[in-house]
Amino acid sequence: MSMYLKPHSLERDPFGSLVLIDSAGNRHVGVFPVRAFPITAPGSGISLMDSSGKELCWFDDLSLIPSQELALIEEELATREFMPVIQKITQVSTFATPSIWDIETDRGPTRIRLKGEEDIRRIAGNTLLIADSNGLQFLIKDATRLDKFSKKLLDRFR
Secondary structure, rough: OOOEOOEEEEEEEEOEEEEEOOOOEEEEEEOEEOOOOOOOOEEEEEEEEEEOOEEEEEEEEHOOHHHHHHHHHHHHHHHHHHEEEEEEEEOOOOOOEEEEEEEEEEOOEEEEEEHHHHHEEEEEEEEEEEEEEOEEEEEEEEEHHHHHHHHHHHHOOO
């Protein structure tokens, strides 16, 4: 059974914060959306949380959210879910950690610092999430689809 708890309204305040006005008229400033499964099922299970992390509203499915509210939610998610996709690993400084990786992503080439092998996490199947030393997350959608050289470099760390 799908559930959609419609807030009274969702808007941005003059400072750019997302504001939920609930059915009782309470204004919740600085709400933020959180996906239940951001990588494996990004279109389902979104919660609107208040600034202290308390859930205010739950959506089973994005397709049930009115388009104006969905646009605000997607804008907010885009700023919070910056996750470049690694398309190629061109060089690593050393096969020990910490190491510096030169990579090509869907957002252009960059250099990341891998602190330890534990910063490479398997999410599901061949999907990997790599955290750099600054806390940025990089996604490898399918490690088996990387070029041969990238796979060889990656395999030295897993």
